[in-house]
Amino acid sequence: MAKGLRLISERLNTVDLVVEVRDARIPLSSVNPNFEKVVGRKPRLVIYNKFDLACPNTKQPLMDAFAKHTPHTPVLFTSCLKDSNIRDILTYAATLADPIPHINLMIVGMPNVGKSSLINSLRRVGVGKGKAAQTGAQPGVTRTVVGTVKVLEDPAIYLIDTPGVMVPHIADPIKSLKVAVTGGIRDHLANEQVMVDYILYELNRRHAYDYCSWYRLPDQQPTNDIDLLLHSVARRIGAVVKGGHLDLTMAAKFFLKQFRLGKLGRYTLDDVSPAALDTFFDQMKLYNGTSSRVKQSDPMAISRRQEKKLAKLAWRKEQQKKHQLGARRLQPADTDDE
Numbered sequence: 001m002a003k004g005l006r007l008i009s010e011r012l013n014t015v016d017l018v019v020e021v022r023d024a025r026i027p028l029s030s031v032n033p034n035f036e037k038v039v040g041r042k043p044r045l046v047i048y049n050k051f052d053l054a055c056p057n058t059k060q061p062l063m064d065a066f067a068k069h070t071p072h073t074p075v076l077f078t079s080c081l082k083d084s085n086i087r088d089i090l091t092y093a094a095t096l097a098d099p100i101p102h103i104n105l106m107i108v109g110m111p112n113v114g115k116s117s118l119i120n121s122l123r124r125v126g127v128g129k130g131k132a133a134q135t136g137a138q139p140g141v142t143r144t145v146v147g148t149v150k151v152l153e154d155p156a157i158y159l160i161d162t163p164g165v166m167v168p169h170i171a172d173p174i175k176s177l178k179v180a181v182t183g184g185i186r187d188h189l190a191n192e193q194v195m196v197d198y199i200l201y202e203l204n205r206r207h208a209y210d211y212c213s214w215y216r217l218p219d220q221q222p223t224n225d226i227d228l229l230l231h232s233v234a235r236r237i238g239a240v241v242k243g244g245h246l247d248l249t250m251a252a253k254f255f256l257k258q259f260r261l262g263k264l265g266r267y268t269l270d271d272v273s274p275a276a277l278d279t280f281f282d283q284m285k286l287y288n289g290t291s292s293r294v295k296q297s298d299p300m301a302i303s304r305r306q307e308k309k310l311a312k313l314a315w316r317k318e319q320q321k322k323h324q325l326g327a328r329r330l331q332p333a334d335t336d337d338e
């Protein structure tokens, strides 16, 4: 994480446009606040990738929020699998070509959001060339800066690939579950059955009950019981181990994969209501230093302020003491003078 941020900041001065890739299924949770501090006010294009897996209704509220809070930051919704809207990225980057003779783009984002896939899509669409970056279903495939790759001839546009940058510790357990179910955390670090339980909760909350018939749940009725679901899934896919027992881990892995492939439907797991988006943008402004408000949510910021305040108080007290001491020292002389 620290290495990733360091690599980004080292290359930043050679970059004309930062292309920040986010996962459209978790448009708020796939943002790394530390990254805001590093990239700050550099020209940026925000990409909501994997839009083919996200709820289509979330596009408009997100666009409205961008127009309201950061009107100079363009935002695009892409799918690297279908190369949809990829040309729009090149078209936007090309607008920077005057006066810059060739444009350097840097692709950044959390693990597994599709950075490498985007590089390959851009090359396919821009210069008709094949794979330049390795992709993978598990996070952390992009490890080092691959170098620069040309994605358009005229005007010349180059790309730098960077490793995914992950928040070191996501304090909010729901946020970390969202990142995990969308593939942002390596599966062996997150419990599959817990992830499936969360997906089940989200499906039920949305009354998305198709799973009941697909996996032949008893009486095709929705359930909150993860065991019941996993037993039905295991039976349906024939996940049986020695002795005829059902393999619930295999069932959980299967269900998770179905969700990630969009087979259970298109879902956006973050709240994109106007109020939630206002809060999100306000927080981001605090991180990248474009807000005049005090950073209440960051205890470090408060303690630093308090530290300064205390230092000021201590200095004043010191001055007062010196003053009093000086006054006391002067007193006898004054008396002498009398």
Ligand SMILES: Nc1nc2c(ncn2[C@@H]2O[C@H](COP(=O)(O)OP(=O)(O)OP(=O)(O)O)[C@@H](O)[C@H]2O)c(=O)[nH]1
Pocket (backbone or CB within 6 Å): 049, 050, 051, 052, 053, 078, 079, 080, 081, 082, 109, 110, 111, 112, 113, 114, 115, 116, 117, 118, 134, 135, 136, 137, 138, 139, 140, 141, 142, 143, 163, 164
């Ligand atoms: N459905 C869908 N899948 C995508 C899309 N973009 C990428 N993927 C898949 O998501 C997975 C991760 O893609 P990568 O391009 O390797 O992601 P990355 O951000 O480079 O990942 P790291 O190397 O972990 O940083 C792969 O299985 C891709 O096929 C998309 O737009 N839609």
